[in-house]
Amino acid sequence: MFRKPKIVVIGGGTGLPVILRGLRDQNADVTAVVTVADDGGSSGILRNYINVVPPGDIRNVLVALSELPDLYLDIFQYRFKTSDQFLAGHAIGNLIISALSEMKGGIFDAVQELAEMMQIRGHVFPVANEPLTLNAEFMDGSRLSGESEITKAHKQIKRVWVTPSNDEDGHEAKPVPEVLEAIKNADQIVLGPGSLFTSILPNLMIHDVAKAVCESKAEVIYICNIMTQKGETDNFTDADHVRVLNQHIGHHFIDTVLVNIQPVPDNYIDFQEWNEISQPVGHDFQGLRAQGCRVISSNFLRLRDNGAFHDRELVVSELMNRLHQVHD
Template sequence: MHRRQTPICRDRKHALPPPQATGESGTRVPSGPPEVKGHRQTLWYWLVPGIRVKRYLLLFATGTALLVVAIDGLLQTPGTSWLLNLRPSIQHVLRRFLPSGAVSAVFGVFCGIAVTVSAGLIVLAATLLARSVLAAITGSVPRESVARTIYRYRMAESLPRVVIIGGGTGIKPVIESLRTENVKLTTIVTMADSGGSTGRLRETTGMLPPGDFRNALIAMAGESTRSARLLAYRFPEQLEGVGGHNIGNLMIAALSDIKGNFGDAVQELSELMQLPGQVLPMSLDNISLRAHFTDGTTIDGEDQVPLQGKTIDTIEVLPPHAKPFVPALEALSQADYILIGPGSLFTSLIPPLSIEATADTIMRSSATKVLVVNAMTERGETEGYTAGMHLHKVEEVLGRSCIDMILLSSTPIPAETLGRYASAGVNPVSNDLPRSQHPRIVEADICSTADGLIRHDPGKLRIVLRSLLGL
């Protein structure tokens, strides 16, 4: 087979240009200078217009030159070049406007200001250059400082590994409290949701439930970010076809179809959102829940459990031998801290713990296990439950004495708010746990009562968790 050669003219000015690569859309992709090889070719790419590097290098060089001149002026050293001989000229100009005795002092002040300005220019140029390079590599402008970004990547292996387990809605405040901290954060999400948009997608497409996963992604990204607001948007109910559906759920459904499986889909979406931590499903099996009530009856479906108005005895994950998601097991086995909750005890917290391999991994882990107990009881699940009853149900799955620490809310609740909750059959979770060394009981102000709603507060949780996790 003969290689196609580019025709060459004797007159170099009229030589045909080298062939250029063509993209899928038919647009030509610059291929660089054909005769420049190795280090020379690398240098050429740094000089290409539009890569947003040269401007910062020029700013850095300007700051450096000004710094050299300013330091020379302060040190009063003999000039060694025309650049460093500016001092006599500047002093000559100052003598025209100032008394001779003040020239040296004013000149020194000018030099000091020049040193400060030049140092600022150098730092600014280095920061802008680093941000430009990071944006080119990651595909997006870093939302945090360059120093923090570099710190997180360089120190990732030495940062404390924190794993949060639960449903997407309940654990959102905990995720939000730790997403900007210096930790290696992983969230393992319950995959048994069967209501609302999630339930409709499960029925029509057979996909795994995206709802709790979407909520965890939004919390990990930060609710104020553009990507989080997009994922949280819900179409109006009156729209035919997509009415009531959440864009985040539809994106996960689309990526699941494109990638071929839920695991690859959520990994792709996490990368697109540039998350500061991982969000992992507890299993890729098509899981559902079966509740066993104390009266001997049962009901299937996560969304149906709280509607029965009965006392739950146990919760069962179907199929009985569901396989855990391997990356989730790896995160648990390597964790330094495992935070369970808050969230619906029977439908969000216990299901991921009920997968046999997951429970075994948590029990064998040397991590500190922390149970974050709900501030209030929940209708249809935990009416009349105390902190001790929450702990008992978790330890029924994980084993006695598995939990090392229990975090309880001590936030004062206004009487009016308490009365309104009580009228709906919801009350504060009381602390009936005995004071002992194990598990350690921590009561702290970790909730907000704004707008008459009692919710765990990310800001307050951040303060407490920093102390508990040694951050």
């Protein structure tokens, strides 16, 4: 009897939904594990006012895996105009997730309820059932807390870690058990694409999550970013991205890296519109192989709206190829 391959995608930010939308239409059992350490924009305001897990990343992932008609999803994604004062900048979906979190007494049960309402194909698991705070130490020895503060500092990051936001007793951040179960049973674990320090690592900095990923028999695939990110990965090569991941976990745990080698045309990027990015990620294939990685270099590029993104179909096709090669 055919068993759908189990794919766990770990991350946050805008890159994750792109890949999930492609995986949704494959014959696979997809689980998205989403960071809860975002504190910017509408998510941050709601988090501060009503002490809920920031809903923005979760909202985008729910939409990516939903089979509802586009009109319903457009309403869920609608963001109030800045002239609306009281509701300025808030997405309707963020308000719904926050309300359900209060009703259900936590983000995890709220998201499961919403997943059913939104006809999700797959599973959406917030990595923890409480808001987490991202902390960073920079190369100059200084420290900051809060994702938005860390990114705004535009300083080279040495390391990051997470702590429970309501941490009065110094307890360790704990994942929801379903996340660990999904990782344990996965056939493939995908990291990214997304901000290295603020979308991917916050999930892996929960000790039990990192341990589960390292102990899993699944192939761990890292989708390397196409562009470097200001204040996070300036001047990074693909090998630098993997090195940071491995250093945070404590050993070489990335099995395979997907690297885009299609050049981004000069003068195509609108750096005012896409003000978080700075330049294409450099290549260091020797550095990747020295870390025990299988390197899959190909054209994964999609140019649109004067920005450089991953091409959903090309990336998902490669992920499915890897599944077949590993399990055939």
